[in-house]
Amino acid sequence: MRTYDLSPLFRSSIGFDRVSRLLEASQTSEAVTYPPYNIEKLGENAYRITMAVAGFGEGDVDITVQDNALTVTGKAQPEPEGTEYLHRGIAGRAFERRFQLADHVEVEGARLVNGLLHVELVRRIPETLKPRKIEIKAATSQPTIEQKKAA
DSSP states (O other), X not given: OOOOOOHHHHHSOSXXXXXXXXXXXXXXXXXXXXXXXXXXXXXXXXXXXXXXXXXXXXXXXXXXXXXXXXXXXXXXXXXXTTOOOSOOOSOXXXXXXXXXXXXXXXXXXXXXXTTEEEEEEEXXXXXXXXXXXXXXXXXXXXXXXXXXXXX
């Protein structure tokens, strides 16, 4: 595995320590594969995360956002007594999925439909950060020396 030394970047930049944590987290070898999910781009500033959470109800799943991190947690339900499985292919184990959100991306809502959890996201850029057009005013004409003498 290749490692990168980012310390030269952080000598002259302030507030980018989150970037280093993201890079370090992306290099971890443990791959979390449950539950499966899709990330869709619905428009220029709209996204949707869809997670397959079969067997979980609205009360079994928690969604929290803190410090630009979206965390989806599912609580496992206890097995009913006396249940004997010949084959068990539907996973009902507890899970925790984390998604790092970019600046100004907010969770707009979530819904659980047919075993799929849909989390709607939107990017809302504040007016102060949007580009704005600066009007160029015409220069007021100054009277020339000849015009001053003629008057």
